Amino acid sequence: MRYLFILNPGSKGGKSKVKFEEIFDFLHNNQVKFDYKLTKTLEDAYTFSIEGNKNGYDVIVAVGGDGTINRVINGFYDSMGKRISNSKLAVIHTGTSPDFCKSYDLPQEIDQALSAVLKGKSIKIPIGKISYVGEYDKRLDDCPLGMTHGNLQTGYFACCANIGIGASVARGANSGIRDSIGDFAGTLVTLIKTLFSYRPVNYALCIDGKNLVYKKVYNIFVGKTTYIASGIKVKNKLTLREHQFYALTIKNIGYVNWLSVLRKLYRAKEFANNNTMFLQYARKIEVYGSNRNNELEFDGDPRGFLPCVIEPAQDPLDVIR
């Protein structure tokens, strides 16, 4: 077996480095031959993953947080949603909030995760494909994504994409506050601060071919799994093998019902659809361009702009569990 470890020494605010010794010791003690690459930026994780896939590694191991894991996943796919190799993904979480591991029930302890790598048993997980633009383009306001747009980008996500407040919250939460006051508190404080200054917008969407307008929207979670980020959860009925998404729209919230919405999200409580929280399921979700609140985020980092199209990638990912 050929293993490539892609390690991000900057995850968990730079504290993940100390875990690397433990990983290397385990591998040496078990006489495992492996190659490794240390990232300097998150984009390195993507580039190293593409190289690893092309160079025929059997297992590519992402070592870092959810941002690192996401970039490594992206390196498994071409722009059409097809896998570029037969490599398997493994994960050793050394980041801040292990939402990917919780979502797919992967071991979070380093020795257990490494034992799973050596056993090599994998599951297939369907991955979300998101097409979007890299920079805001005024000409696309109120328009769907033209697949020939000059700045068209394609990305992949395993947990959730967010349209609305998500990008601002992720940027704030990733700016260091989680390292100083903790993951849960840092994200919650950022979320509440962002909510105070956020002005909701109307989004035009096309969901499985049906055109809709959702008014006064704060966020649309388009997800596959329950765990979104740092304690935020979306209770849904999808199994991990489904090629569908849930779309949870949070809209029309005022000071009175913020608390109830936040409580439902943090406690993963089931709810009946109402004027503020609307959950539906779909295979293809398009959100049109908007002149405000047009940034989007997926798997925990701000990544681009509306309009976007979200659909399943053609090939599932093999993940070691």
Ligand SMILES: Nc1ncnc2c1ncn2[C@@H]1O[C@H](COP(=O)(O)OP(=O)(O)OP(=O)(O)O)[C@@H](O)[C@H]1O
């Ligand atoms: N050498 C480096 N290589 C890659 N990213 C780095 C490096 N140094 C600092 N970073 C920063 O690390 C962060 C990404 O870390 P990652 O998402 O993997 O972990 P995390 O944020 O601690 O955990 P989680 O996403 O699970 O909450 C990015 O903000 C990135 O800019």
